[in-house]
Amino acid sequence: KHLVGVEEYVRTEKAKLGKLSVAERNTLIAFGVTVTLWIVPGIVAIIAGTESSTYETVSGRLDEGIVAILGASLLFLLPTKWEDREFTLRWSDAAKIDWGTVVLFGTGIIFGSLLESSGLAETLGNGASDRLGLTSVFAITVFAVILAIVVSETTSNTASAAVVVPIIIPIAMAADVNPFVPALAATFAASFGFMLPVSTPQNAVVYGSGTVPITTMIRTGASFDVIGAILIVIFLPVMASMVGLV
Structure with missing residues (x-):
């Protein structure tokens, strides 16, 4: 369906943007270099295999964190006006970043990783399972949902699943x-x-804005967690049965 006036509006807004500035081009360069270096290990793995020494060397050198720092550093090195020694990003600009939120989220990732690597998550999960005496699918499902939600409060969803699922399967x-x-x-x-x-x-971005107090986030988030847990426990077994997965 053709919407009248959309093309003209897009052309007008695009014209307002004008040509790319030097700073914008530098940002694209830094972004392109970062993304390219991120995918290089994967390309090497496809060509040479994950067991090859080439892949081990490349993946070891091009760690995701190192590449991210390199990409950010390029913004401090790519000039916008060399004669005045002006660069794409100045420290005065970087100082305005909400570093507290960045550190807060980073520590959450570290904490989640330590839960897995130290074996604490597995110990807590197995200990709770032994004490609760879980013997039915329903009880284990409820326990799995609660444990996953608790762990997900401290780390990413991928890390949470990687921690909790290996605990739940042996229990079941x-x-x-x-x-x-x-x-x-x-x-x-x-x-x-x-x-x-x-x-x-x-969550970190919303909290970093300063408009949502931590008490409000916890109170509202707890409500969503409870509602989501109930929906999973009730509807997931039904859906699995309907599609023939169990």
Whole structure:
């Protein structure tokens, strides 16, 4: 369906933008270099294989964190007006970044990684399971959802799923029940995490704006967590049965 006036509006707005400035071109260069270096290890893996020494060398040198720092550093090095020694990004500009939010989210990622690498998450999960005496699919599913939501409050959804799912599967198998539904429930619940700024980048951005107090975020996030947990526990087994997964 053709919308009258849309093309003209787009042309007008595009004309207002004008040509790319030097700073904008430099930003595109830094972005392009960063993305390229991020995907180089994957390309090398496809060509040479993940077991090759070339891949190990490249992936070791081009760590995602190192590449990100390199890309950000380029903004301090690419000039916009060399004769005046002006660069794309100055420290006075960088100082305006909400570093508190960045550090807050970073510590959340570190904490989540330590939960997995130290084995604390597995110990807590197995200990709670033993004390609760979980023996049914429903009970294990409820436990999986609660555990995944709690872990997701401290780290990303990917890390939460990586921590919780390997805990839930052995618990279900030990109880002689199909681990599919509990594991899938944990995967869905790992995408929750509405209570704390460290749960997701979106939460961190909202909290960093200063307009949402931490008490409001916790209170509202807890409501969403509870509602989401109930929906998963009720509807996931039904949906799995309807599509023949269990």
